[in-house]
Amino acid sequence: MLNNIHKKIVSVLSWTLLAAGVLALFKRIFHGTAVCGKAKKTDVQGEDEGIFDVDKKVNINSADVHELATLPYVSLPVAQNIVNYRELNGSFSQKDELLNVKGIGPKLLGLIEEYICVE
Structure with missing residues (x-):
């Protein structure tokens, strides 16, 4: 059970970091x-x-x-x-x-x- 929670937390954190990176990239590209x-x-x-x-x-x-x-x-x-x-x-x-x-x-x-x- 703890292992599944740990995997979900790591997954959510990974996706959050990825989304933040993509947003920063888009901002840099489209901001001018x-x-x-x-x-x-x-x-x-x-x-x-x-x-x-x-x-x-x-x-x-x-x-x-x-x-x-x-x-x-x-x-x-x-x-x-x-x-x-x-x-x-x-x-x-x-x-x-x-x-x-x-x-x-x-x-x-x-x-x-x-x-x-x-x-």
């Missing part, structure tokens, strides 16, 4: 492409949680220090370096130019690439 714009305080929930709204990309050519700091893995000093570099050298024409900014290497660029845009 991410929009390049400004991050808002509502895009990050909590001060330390670091939950970022991936449907809104941060434009590295127009974002200020605080908006850039909302990006996952980007600290305030690195965000300030991005703004300083942009002020000295002009707008970024592609994401890879961030490699010229102090504090950003290939690994960090790979981590934040999906959250940024250049327009």
